[in-house]
Amino acid sequence: MSKTRKIITWIVGIVAIIAITLVASSMYFFHVAEVRAPKTFIKSAVIKKNNPTFSYDAKFNKQHKEVWHQTTPGGLKLDAWYVANPIKTNKTVVIAHGFAGNKARMAMYGQMFLNLGYNVLIPDDRAAGQSDGNLIGFGWTDRKDYVRWINQVVEKNPQVEIAMFGVSMGGATTMMTAGEKLPNNVKVFIEDCGYDTVKNEIDFQAKSMYNLPVIPRFPLVDIVSGISKLRAGYTYGEASSVAQLHKNHLPMLFIHGGDDKFVPTAMAYKNYEATQGPKELWIVPGAAHAMSFEKNPVKYAGKVQSFLDRYFQ
Known part of the structure; x- marks a missing residue:
């Protein structure tokens, strides 16, 4: 074998190893990001008695809950809790939970x-709690489910x-839903520590959790995004709170911890600038994610009450 051919063979072999490694890594990261499974990097849901939110959580867990359902166009059966206020009212809040969470984890709110x-x-979002589904929607597939919940x-x-x-x-689900066509009954949105785009959040976590440098982060996140397009129907770039907020003209309160190391606080400013309606931003000093x-x-x-009182009778 000539020297040139050996060099070509060596280069092809290296490229093949890199390609195989990237694909295998991408499948792993897709599973971590989107496949329904326990997420060990998410903190425990147990709230201790000395936690300031314990009484909220405990009291809500004693409330009578109606179970509501909807079926998505793809045939997934989704589950929800409805709790009527003891004092009859026409005011209702629809609450969206976080990554790897479920409706029970939103009891305090x-x-x-x-x-x-x-x-x-x-x-419960698709792929969470008692709802069907195996792929986490990061708010993007969920936004249309929430439009249907609101319509219900x-x-x-x-x-x-x-x-x-x-x-x-x-x-993020709240912000993404805000960009959809909604009934006039919807008056306001309040979001707490949502990301600006899924791509930016995944890229940030690849750096934060795995210490990946720009390369291989650059091709890796794009490959995972491509897998998401094939498996879940969306790329990480199109799953954008910012793009949806450009279409929103309703009031929105943005809340973000000043010491958020999971969804960078800087994202709150991008989201705040993007929305087109009346808005308020509250950065909570020292608060983590x-x-x-x-x-x-x-x-x-x-x-929250001060903001809501401006728009509800």
């Missing part, structure tokens, strides 16, 4: 809104006034 005088609907609320009570609220991935409510539940609830 459910009780907060009951205290504020709202009925509460908390769905309106069908049951045409006089209803609706707020939507979400935390982390639920915050999705910890703003826990840091000071009374102040948090007061901030």
Whole structure:
């Protein structure tokens, strides 16, 4: 074998090894990101008695819950809890949970809104809790499910006034839903620590969790995004809170922890700038990811109530 041929064979072999490694790594990261399975990097759902949110969580868990359902166009059966406020009202909040979460993990927020005088609907996203599905939607596939949940609320009570609220991935879901065509019953949105685009969040986590440099992060995230397009129907770039907020003209309150190391606080400013309606931004000093409510539940609830009172009678 000539020297030139040996060099070509060596280069082809190296390229093949790199390609195989990238594909294998991409399949692994896709599974971590989107496939329904326990996520060991997400903190425990157990709330201890000394936690400031414990009483909220415990009280909501004692509430009577109606179980609501919807079936997606793809045939997935989705599950939700509806809790009517003890004092009859036409005000309802729809709550979206976070990554690897479920409706039960939003109990503390459910009780907060009951205290504020709202009925509460908390769905399990597809691939979460009691809902069907194996692929996590990162808010993008979920946004249309939430439009259907909102429409279901309106069908049951045409006089209803609706707020939507979400935390982390639920915050992104809220922002993504805000860009859809919605009934006039929807009045406001409140999002807490949602990301600007799925691509930026996945890229950030590849660096934060795995210490990957720009290369191989650059091709790796794009390959995982391509797998997502084939498996889940969307790329990470198109799953954008910012793009959806450009279409939103309703009021929105943005909340973000000032010490968020999971969804960078800088993303809150991008989201805030993107929305086209009345808006308010509250950066909570010292709060880590999705910890703003826990840091000071009374102040948090007061901030939410003050915002809602501007738009609800």
